[in-house]
Amino acid sequence: MAVIIVTGTPSTGKTTLAKELAKRLRYKHIDVNKVIKATHLIESYDKKRKTNVVDEKKLSKALINLVKKGGNLVIDSHMSQCLPAKYVDLCIVTKCNLKALKKRLEKKGYSKEKVRENMDAEIFDVCLTEAAGHKILIMETSLKKPKELVKSII
Numbered sequence: 001m002a003v004i005i006v007t008g009t010p011s012t013g014k015t016t017l018a019k020e021l022a023k024r025l026r027y028k029h030i031d032v033n034k035v036i037k038a039t040h041l042i043e044s045y046d047k048k049r050k051t052n053v054v055d056e057k058k059l060s061k062a063l064i065n066l067v068k069k070g071g072n073l074v075i076d077s078h079m080s081q082c083l084p085a086k087y088v089d090l091c092i093v094t095k096c097n098l099k100a101l102k103k104r105l106e107k108k109g110y111s112k113e114k115v116r117e118n119m120d121a122e123i124f125d126v127c128l129t130e131a132a133g134h135k136i137l138i139m140e141t142s143l144k145k146p147k148e149l150v151k152s153i154i
């Protein structure tokens with residue numbers, strides 16, 4: 001049984017990489033957003049930041065329960081690092097060149113403020129900092145295609 005978590009600032013390429021990696025390794029891809037909805041972990045809605053507020057302690061418990069069920073998993077979320085390190089074999093942190101990231105965020109239809117907030121999160125390495133304690137592999141996603149990234153991970 002192996003567990004890989006994929007974290008990183010929104011639009012840095014977590015889902016693209018996690019799906020490709022899961023396909024290549026024949027692991028199950030876990031979309032944490034679905035776990036959050038299925039286990040009713042949305043506490044409130046932050047109107048100003050236009051985002052759902054999730055209880056991280058509850059999410060951590062839900063992810064632990066999921067891992068305990070067994071199987072090889074690729075867990076995809078900018079909050080996946082809240083799964084304690086003892087349950088995780090590898091933590092991949094996706095990073096993206098700022099110019100490319102801005103384009104990706106705009107393409108997803110984020111507001112100017114939301115683009116700025118996510119750019120700041122990338123500049124200050126928020127997800128990478130939060131992943132401290134995990135065995136970390138940083139993947140820059142603006143230079144290589146997903147398949148090539150997976151090759152170098154393996």
Ligand SMILES: Nc1ncnc2c1ncn2[C@@H]1O[C@H](COP(=O)(O)OP(=O)(O)OP(=O)(O)O)[C@@H](O)[C@H]1O
Nearest residue numbers: 009010011012013014015016017104141144145146
């Ligand atoms: N290696 C790559 N090369 C080129 N484009 C990429 C690569 N990885 C991701 N992208 C593109 O970047 C955009 C964002 O990717 P993706 O949705 O996987 O990011 P994410 O981190 O999962 O975002 P979110 O946090 O919103 O779920 C998509 O348009 C995707 O096609």
Ligand SMILES: [Mg+2]
Nearest residue numbers: 014015016076
């Ligand atoms: Mg995603």
